[in-house]
Amino acid sequence: MPVGEIILVSGKATSALGSIAKSSPSVMRFVKRAYYRITKxxxxxxxxxxxxxxxxxxxxxxxxxTPDNAYNSYTESIWTEQVPLNGDxxxxxxxxxxxxxxxxRHWPDLFKTLSCGRAIGLINVVSYGYHSLEINSFKESASWRDGMSIDDFRLQYTADRRDLELKLLEEVVSGLAATTSHVWMVTIxxxxxxxxxxxxxVLSHYKSGNYAEKLARISSRLGSKNFQHEFIPTSLAISNLTxxxxxxxxxxxxxxxVNLRNKSLEDLSRKLNLLVSK
Ligand SMILES: Nc1nc2c(ncn2[C@@H]2O[C@H](COP(=O)(O)OP(=O)(O)O)[C@@H](O)[C@H]2O)c(=O)[nH]1
Ligand SMILES: [Mg+2]
Incomplete structure (x- = not known):
């Protein structure tokens, strides 16, 4: 299985498809996709x-x-990107x-897909404030103050960006207010x-600070049976922040x-598979 790909067939689907198990892989994949679509x-x-x-x-x-094909130099997205799943x-x-x-303009429609049950779960991505910058020099950043060294800047910038992560999580908490049924969430x-x-x-910043407190609010509103959350530390790429x-x-x-990166991607794949198969 390619690293990171969500490929999943439930036990039931596997036995129902047993009779054509000797078919070519591409036929199997097509049938699995069709079977999954009809049942779920x-x-x-x-x-x-x-x-x-x-x-x-x-x-x-x-x-x-593959991680190599996914690598990109950062450009800001203006619209919601739609990415089709290529696995089973x-x-x-x-x-x-x-x-x-x-x-x-763009987030409310996505929250609606969750409240009406069209979406089964959501992913929130954070990176301990190490957000890629679309500026030529760090001196153009709003976090820059006169006299800062590059190290001072890194500390200030990542702290400011961690605050922004919390602010955006708050948007997610409010955006889920209309969701009343079961939903899962992953924090990458x-x-x-x-x-x-x-x-x-880093882990304790998310698991025991304000971030966790905001997640607890969703959980207490929906009930712990209806809200499952997983933290998944990952490295989707390996590169300096410049x-x-x-x-x-x-x-x-x-x-x-690369071995540590692949290990994190396998963990991501395994945990997402479990959540999607529920
Ligand atoms: N160092 C490092 N860079 C990453 C990682 N994941 C993504 N990036 C880089 O961060 C930049 C922003 O990623 P992108 O997916 O465009 O961010 P988005 O704005 O959230 O969609 C890109 O240049 C990626 O290659 C990672 O795990 N580590
Ligand atoms: Mg983007």
């Missing part, structure tokens, strides 16, 4: 998060691209644009390659390699 319908999953955290990359990898499950991922000015804590050396602080002119804001952790 299309899978729809919206993906939220700030600009530059890795939403578009996540969608490509979950839909079946028919469906689509909807990547919400992450810039704050686009939220009011992305860019592990940039924070691998401080992973304990500005357009090549200033290095944060370096990939030395020792973080």
């Amino acid at each position: 319908g299309k899978v729809r999953i919206p993906i939220f998060g700030s600009g530059g955290v890795g939403k578009s990359t996540a969608a490509k990898i979950i839909a079946g691209s 499950i028919p469906g689509e991922l909807f990547v919400a644009p992450g810039q704050e000015v686009r939220i009011d 804590i992305n860019k592990q390659d940039l924070w691998y050396d401080i992973q304990e602080s 500005t357009g002119s090549g200033e290095i804001i944060a370096k990939s952790t030395s020792g973080f390699d």
Whole structure:
């Protein structure tokens, strides 16, 4: 199975398809998709998060691209991107644009797909504030103050961006207000390659701080049986965080390699498969 691809056939489907198990793989895949569609319908999953955290990359990898094909130099999305799933499950991922000015226009429709049961779950992507920048120099950033070194800037910028992650999670909490039935949520804590050396602080930032408190509000409203949440630390790519002119804001952790990245993608794939198969 390609790394990250959502391929899933329930036990029931597997036995029902047993008689054609000797068919060619492409026929099997077509039949599995058709079977899944008839029994469960299309899978729809919206993906939220700030600009530059890795939403578009996540969608490509979950839909079946290899990490190398999914790699891109960051450009801001203006519209909701629709990415079809290429595995055994028919469906689509909807990547919400992450810039704050686009939220009011594009996010409500995606929340509606959850409240009316068309979407089965949602993904929120965060990256401990290591959001890609679309500026030429860090001095153009709103987080920049006179006299800052690049290290001072990194600390300020990532702190500001973690605040933005919380603000956008609050949008998700409000956006789910009309959802009354079962929904699952995954938080992809992305860019592990940039924070691998401080992973304990990173995980506790999400699992026991304001982020967790906001998740608890969704859970207490829907009831823990109706709201399942998973944190999945991942590295969808391995690269330094740089500005357009090549200033290095944060370096990939030395020792973080392709094996660790693949391990995180396998974990993502396994956990998403479990959630989608419920
Ligand atoms: N270092 C690092 N870079 C990543 C990771 N995932 C994505 N990126 C890069 O971050 C930039 C923004 O990713 P993108 O998917 O376009 O973000 P989006 O704005 O949330 O859709 C791209 O240049 C990606 O290649 C990761 O795990 N680690
Ligand atoms: Mg994008």
